[in-house]
Amino acid sequence: MKIGPKFKIARRLGAPIFEKTQTVKFAQSQARKESVGKKFSRPKSEYGLSLIEKQKARLTYGLSERQFRGYVDKALASTNPTQKLFAFLETRLDNVLFRTGLAKTRSQARQAATHGHTTVNGRRVDVPSVHLRVGDMVGLRESSAQSVLFAEVNERMRSLTAPAWLEVNPENRTAKVVGEPVLEGVQNVFDLRVVLEFYNK
Secondary structure: OOOHHHHHHHHHHOOOOHHHOOOOHHHHHHHHHHHHHHHHHHOOOOOHHHHHHHHHHHHHOOHHHHHHHHHHHHHHOOOOHHHHHHHHOOEEEHHHHHHHHHOOHHHHHHHHHHHOEEEOOEEEEEOOOOEEEOOEEEEEOOOOOOOOOHHHHHHHHHOOOOOOEEEOOOOOOOEEEEOOOOOOOOOOOHHHHHHHHHHHE
């Protein structure tokens, strides 16, 4: 999915939703914009604020509106919509590749999966939206592991702190799903409860 100018989008949404905008320089730029904006901008409506939260969540995971709406609809049919939506988003193959360090960014993770560089339980998978379950093992194909694209994987996996529901093995370049992702406190730059309210109106 083509997203567009990431710095411009992140500034408009007021959050570092892309990996390339998670820098001190961007934070300082955003702080200056907010200080000036308070003087000249009108306060956003409740709808406008909800729309921003939705866009933050959707673009953080790099999903189209159709994909994201599909997850929302399934989540709303559950007993705990907020937790269910979070689980849908987090257990995607591309997100797990990113969370464990097997890919540097979610964009790279989608590309790696789409090109068939990854495996799930030893079998080649080329669909980044595949949902992983407890016990699933993710890794790189043997023919792809030595590619320049994954040259820094071992070091990145060692330095990265993966979520508690993922178990990382840098030596083997694998990761295992050992639990369910749980949304606790303020973990993201977006509020999924507000997102669900946006769609549930």
